[in-house]
Amino acid sequence: DQQVKQNSPSLSVQEGRISILNCDYTNSMFDYFLWYKKYPAEGPTFLISISSIKDKNEDGRFTVFLNKSAKHLSLHIVPSQPGDSAVYFCAAANNAGNMLTFGGGTRLMVKP
Amino acid sequence: DAGITQSPRHKVTETGTPVTLRCHQTENHRYMYWYRQDPGHGLRLIHYSYGVKDTDKGEVSDGYSVSRSKTEDFLLTLESATSSQTSVYFCAIGRQLPSTDTQYFGPGTRLTVL
Numbered sequence: 075d076q077q078v079k080q081n082s083p084s085l086s087v088q089e090g091r092i093s094i095l096n097c098d099y100t101n102s103m104f105d106y107f108l109w110y111k112k113y114p115a116e117g118p119t120f121l122i123s124i125s126s127i128k129d130k131n132e133d134g135r136f137t138v139f140l141n142k143s144a145k146h147l148s149l150h151i152v153p154s155q156p157g158d159s160a161v162y163f164c165a166a167a168n169n170a171g172n173m174l175t176f177g178g179g180t181r182l183m184v185k186p
Numbered sequence: 187d188a189g190i191t192q193s194p195r196h197k198v199t200e201t202g203t204p205v206t207l208r209c210h211q212t213e214n215h216r217y218m219y220w221y222r223q224d225p226g227h228g229l230r231l232i233h234y235s236y237g238v239k240d241t242d243k244g245e246v247s248d249g250y251s252v253s254r255s256k257t258e259d260f261l262l263t264l265e266s267a268t269s270s271q272t273s274v275y276f277c278a279i280g281r282q283l284p285s286t287d288t289q290y291f292g293p294g295t296r297l298t299v300l
Binding site: 078110175 | 290
């Protein structure tokens with residue numbers, strides 16, 4: 075049973091528009107969430123995170139929203155750029171837990 | 187970038203042979219992790235270490251063993267490789283628990299088991 079799910083395997087967006095990537099989780103013990111970005115033939119790189127005590131965290135063009143009641147988080151990229159084309163993974167951890175649980179990933183393609 | 191290297195970067199092996207993948211860090215981070223990445227499954231944790239000689243199982247540990255005799259090195263061993271272990275393997279490191287600190291990933295090892 076996947077505890078973290080990214081239901082959209084792929085997303086295509088025009089350059090300059092907003093990209094919205096979604097993630098759902100089932101484990102109510104998760105209280106820390108992260109987004110990672112992965113280019114082909116490279117390891118994932120950390121993008122942005124959010125603690126469950128917040129509902130929004132912003133870093134430049136990237137904003138993560140957390141809706142705890144719906145067990146849902148989303149990553150907004152505004153404006154989208156061709157260099158944002160990559161696979162995005164959401165991940166979750168619980169307090170004092172030793173591991174991250176990852177979603178299956180969403181491939182974002184930003185068209186020039 | 188965090189100092190993490192993985193070796194080898196690519197390996198092709200035969201079913202039934204033993205395989206060892208190495209992760210080396212220069213950051214002196216306490217936590218080290220081995221993940222595998224497969225299409226549709228994202229990254230799944232195989233084993234992790236929270237200190238020298240302290241290891242524990244992850245989500246998909248069957249068929250894998252690990253060892254950590256030094257802070258900087260974390261080895262993943264497939265005792266008898268099977269075709270289902272064909273995957274891309276990533277090592278990651280972290281200073282603290284995942285709920286309080288970021289994990290940093292190595293470049294990956296692509297393993298093909300024929």
